Amino acid sequence: MTSFRTVLVPHCEQCQSAVTDEEGREVTVTQRWLPDDLHDRLTGQGWQITRGDRHRNNGVHDTFGGDRLRCADCLARNAAKAAADEARLKEAFASPRVKTVDLSAKLGAGVTLSQRDGDAADHCWLVEQGGAVRGYVQRYRRKGTGTFSTGWEAFYRHTDGYFYRREAVMSCANSDRSNYLWSGRDVAAWGVLANPWSGADRPDWARRTTKKTKESTA
Numbered sequence: 001m002t003s004f005r006t007v008l009v010p011h012c013e014q015c016q017s018a019v020t021d022e023e024g025r026e027v028t029v030t031q032r033w034l035p036d037d038l039h040d041r042l043t044g045q046g047w048q049i050t051r052g053d054r055h056r057n058n059g060v061h062d063t064f065g066g067d068r069l070r071c072a073d074c075l076a077r078n079a080a081k082a083a084a085d086e087a088r089l090k091e092a093f094a095s096p097r098v099k100t101v102d103l104s105a106k107l108g109a110g111v112t113l114s115q116r117d118g119d120a121a122d123h124c125w126l127v128e129q130g131g132a133v134r135g136y137v138q139r140y141r142r143k144g145t146g147t148f149s150t151g152w153e154a155f156y157r158h159t160d161g162y163f164y165r166r167e168a169v170m171s172c173a174n175s176d177r178s179n180y181l182w183s184g185r186d187v188a189a190w191g192v193l194a195n196p197w198s199g200a201d202r203p204d205w206a207r208r209t210t211k212k213t214k215e216s217t218a
């Protein structure tokens with residue numbers, strides 16, 4: 001390698017478009033960090049640049065420590081998609097609630113579970129706090145048979161607007177062998193809001209009972 005040096009072409013990590021100069025030629029650099037003048041030019045043109053960690057740099061082949069670039073077109077596309085997703089969700093959340101259960105005594109001020117038209121058939125409840133949708137819980141519908149499990153799935157709404165699964169903590173799991181499902185609706189909602197650690201105790205209001213009562217939804 002003594003007679004050659006490796007050059008790198010910085011490009012958008014999403015669409016792979018190369019950074020170009022005024023004449024449209026690809027820009028080359030010798031390290032996975034942008035020189036300051038190039039950084040400033042690209043920032044001025046709407047690129048998003050996440051600075052790499054220079055302490056982790058292991059040379060030109062290191063794919064971890066370098067700067068990360070995203071072009072203005074991709075950022076605009078991403079923003080448009082996020083806005084469309086947000087609008088779709090907003091519309092879905094705007095549907096009137098046909099049933100609302102106040103869970104403030106268990107889960108804190110302003111917490112409700114509510115259903116829109118059609119949610120009852122899916123055993124689905126929105127978890128809302130102060131009117132904002134924080135997530136939802138639903139009985140698990142078995143693949144194939146389509147029948148409902150006694151266990152509940154929990155999904156929390158991340159700051160990016162999307163919903164992500166929250167696995168059951170051991171004390172509230174529907175099965176000793178799996179943390180896929182929560183044992184009840186209200187502990188699943190608790191999981192959505194509290195994000196308890198995996199070894200957390202069941203909340204006081206959800207102490208296990210030996211026989212099923214009308215409160216077995218907890």
Ligand SMILES: [Zn+2]
Nearest residue numbers: 012015071074
């Ligand atoms: Zn791009």
